[in-house]
Amino acid sequence: MPLFCYKQLKMAFRRSISNQLLRWKSSDNRKPLIVRGARQVGKTTLIRDFAKTYSHVIHLNLEKPGDRRFFEDIEDVYTIVESLLLTHGIPSSGMDNTLLFIDEIQESPKAIQLLRYFYEELPQLHVISAGSLLEFALHSVQSFPVGRVEFLYLHPLNFQEYLEAIGKPGLLEVLREVPVRPAAHGPLLEAFHRYAIIGGMPEVVKVDNANHQLSDLVAVYESIWGTYKNDVEKYTSNDSKRKIIKHLMDTAPLYLDERVKFQGFGNSNYRSREVGEAFRTLDAARIIRLLYPTTDLAPPLKADLKKSPRLQLLDTGIINYTLGIQAEMLAMTELSTAYRGAIIPHLITQELTSLQQQTDGKPFFWVREKAQSSAEVDLVYVYQKWAIPIEIKSGATGRLRSLHQFVDVADHPFAIRIYGGVFQLEHTVTPNKKPYILLNLPYYTVTMLPQYVSWLVNQV
Numbered sequence: 001m002p003l004f005c006y007k008q009l010k011m012a013f014r015r016s017i018s019n020q021l022l023r024w025k026s027s028d029n030r031k032p033l034i035v036r037g038a039r040q041v042g043k044t045t046l047i048r049d050f051a052k053t054y055s056h057v058i059h060l061n062l063e064k065p066g067d068r069r070f071f072e073d074i075e076d077v078y079t080i081v082e083s084l085l086l087t088h089g090i091p092s093s094g095m096d097n098t099l100l101f102i103d104e105i106q107e108s109p110k111a112i113q114l115l116r117y118f119y120e121e122l123p124q125l126h127v128i129s130a131g132s133l134l135e136f137a138l139h140s141v142q143s144f145p146v147g148r149v150e151f152l153y154l155h156p157l158n159f160q161e162y163l164e165a166i167g168k169p170g171l172l173e174v175l176r177e178v179p180v181r182p183a184a185h186g187p188l189l190e191a192f193h194r195y196a197i198i199g200g201m202p203e204v205v206k207v208d209n210a211n212h213q214l215s216d217l218v219a220v221y222e223s224i225w226g227t228y229k230n231d232v233e234k235y236t237s238n239d240s241k242r243k244i245i246k247h248l249m250d251t252a253p254l255y256l257d258e259r260v261k262f263q264g265f266g267n268s269n270y271r272s273r274e275v276g277e278a279f280r281t282l283d284a285a286r287i288i289r290l291l292y293p294t295t296d297l298a299p300p301l302k303a304d305l306k307k308s309p310r311l312q313l314l315d316t317g318i319i320n321y322t323l324g325i326q327a328e329m330l331a332m333t334e335l336s337t338a339y340r341g342a343i344i345p346h347l348i349t350q351e352l353t354s355l356q357q358q359t360d361g362k363p364f365f366w367v368r369e370k371a372q373s374s375a376e377v378d379l380v381y382v383y384q385k386w387a388i389p390i391e392i393k394s395g396a397t398g399r400l401r402s403l404h405q406f407v408d409v410a411d412h413p414f415a416i417r418i419y420g421g422v423f424q425l426e427h428t429v430t431p432n433k434k435p436y437i438l439l440n441l442p443y444y445t446v447t448m449l450p451q452y453v454s455w456l457v458n459q460v
């Protein structure tokens with residue numbers, strides 16, 4: 001299988017989503033594709049390298065007026081494509097091996113609207129678009145092409161992609177073995193430790209792999225986080241809303257270890273409605289996501305929007321930087337204690353989210369809020385007809401109180417613990433004497449969770 005990558009400082013980044021691009025290219029019912037994701041997660045670079053598999057490529061950046069004019073000045077797709085082919089010297093006979101890449105498509109609502117006509121009238125032309133703030137442009141689209149486009153979602157690099165990026169194919173190979181070999185635990189945990197500190201933003205990984213000095217990453221983090229803050233102008237035209245959004249971006253990393261209340265968030269005087277609206281804006285921009293709990297014990301899981309959410313920021317490395325704890329984490333042998341125990345659960349959730357490439361679903365956590373029997377399980381993973389509880393916790397299994405409460409009322413015997421220890425399968429019982437099977441997984445295995453869950457179920 002071809003390896004799609006981009007080269008920076010002589011290093012290759014392979015993105016697992018490349019397989020989805022290949023599927024899309026060969027599909028008999030190919031629709032215009034929109035690649036979505038926050039700024040600077042690598043959308044443009046990914047598509048540019050995928051474009052190398054075509055004989056002809058037309059790359060438009062709609063932040064440039066000269067490129068945007070094709071959609072603003074021309075009314076039909078036939079004329080747009082004819083003009084583009086003439087401009088780029090591409091024969092019309094080569095259209096079925098031509099990629100039209102429309103970057104920053106959110107800058108032209110009309111271009112978004114016209115995607116349906118590329119599908120209906122020129123299906124032989126391959127069309128990919130990318131946008132970072134697409135949700136805000138949709139308000140201006142008169143008729144969104146529902147059912148005429150498909151989506152892919154790109155996230156920061158996950159641990160598998162990180163190993164590929166830093167040139168560790170051997171570690172990646174053993175990571176993909178289920179179950180993982182005991183001898184691989186030490187090297188994989190060491191690599192994961194560095195990944196947990198710096199995160200998965202492509203530019204950060206590139207610079208760190210070249211110099212391996214945290215001090216060299218300061219300018220990169222500042223640039224990324226500064227760009228997001230500057231984008232506030234695009235999120236809203238209201239001065240008071242801008243101030244609230246900036247306040248949330250400054251204070252949100254401090255609240256990773258708790259479920260949040262909107263009223264007065266971050267020691268402010270802002271009202272619940274104002275904070276909720278600002279958080280939902282940042283959620284739409286994919287910078288700070290609101291994760292709501294579920295109370296369900298079986299699929300389909302539904303978010304309970306009446307309960308307090310958790311905050312999930314785009315990248316754990318950015319959080320570590322803004323909190324100023326990266327140097328402290330370097331000296332830790334067990335990362336479960338970092339920032340009041342919040343960093344590893346956040347990263348595990350980020351890893352699980354990275355597996356969502358075709359849908360925009362968010363992970364769930366589970367709560368039961370009853371007098372004297374409240375419980376909260378870190379994550380719930382849906383497999384076939386079951387909702388499997390996941391606790392992210394080191395220490396003795398007897399301390400898994402919330403997980404045991406879930407197991408006691410679940411209709412299956414499966415549970416997972418993710419921790420800093422070795423792979424281990426335990427047949428055990430809850431304090432209420434219900435037998436269950438506990439799969440203990442090291443931190444670094446989360447991107448292999450679908451394979452491990454399948455393996456677990458097959459053990460019964």
